[in-house]
Amino acid sequence: MSASMSSMKETRQRMSAPEQDNVVPEAGSDFVETPYVKDITDRALAYLHVGYPVHFSGPAGTGKTTLAFHVAAKLKRTVMLIHGDDEFGSSDLIGKDSGYRKAKVVDNYIHSVVKTEESMNTVWADNRLTIACQQGCTLVYDEFTRSRPEANNAFLSVLEEKILNIPSLRDIDQGYLQVHPEFRAIFTSNPEEYAGVHKTQDAMMDRLITITLDHFDRDTEVQVTMSKSDLPQKDAEKIVDIVRKLRKTGVNNHRPTIRACIAIGKILKHMGGGASKDNFVFKQICRDVLNVDTTKVTRDGEPLLPRKIDELINSL
């Protein structure tokens, strides 16, 4: 007759982050640092050095994301990047149980006795906020108002008390995580956006230092257009001047953005010719690229801005 003994152990296991999840950003060769860009960068770095999270807020195309990366790169720490998303829950920031690991040992060393031992590990996977808090990374949270406010609640204690609360890890005494002293956070958002964004809690806004961005100054727009398109300065200046004048016309003073300057510049470079009223191709490119913005303003049922674009080009 044989005897059998069995036991079952249940534990929780914490999984570390995959290496490739971290990025160390560096400025690309087409990044330009004009006095305008440097001034904002220096202010943001000063606030971050003192320990405050920085929030770049501004309409589309004002360089928020690029600045956030540039500033993060200057901190010379590993960067974690999160994009705001309406589907986010707090587990997408903090982490969650990601499955089970089961092991069974059958010991029949004494042939009349069978001993089985089973263990089951609940595997907890840290998410980016937890990893950033733990390892002292710089967290860039792009367009954070696209996430629902409750998903961002975890930030409140992280930014103020420097503690990340992870209730699910209470059973292994890791329910509270002391935030690493080098942890820094940079947020971006677009207050002009009217689709797919949420209002932010006052408590969250109160913890951030918000740097409000407007469109770049003319010099920066010219430099960016030149560096992205490889056009000579005189052509970049003409493109930027058309776009800046159009921005002041019509109902939305935020469009067209620097992206229109870059697009016109790149296409003109590809198709050849200069930014002049005698270049028919240039006129066509301007009409097509600026088309989205020009259909909105009408007079007597006729779109007003195509005429305005032609006027601006003819005045070159």
Ligand SMILES: Nc1ncnc2c1ncn2[C@@H]1O[C@H](COP(=O)(O)OP(=O)(O)OP(=O)(O)O)[C@@H](O)[C@H]1O
């Ligand atoms: N300093 C810079 N040097 C070179 N290019 C830049 C610089 N700043 C911004 N750009 C370029 O300008 C464009 C707009 O910048 P960016 O995407 O950062 O703006 P944004 O405010 O985050 O826009 P959105 O809200 O629409 O995402 C991008 O093509 C970016 O590469």
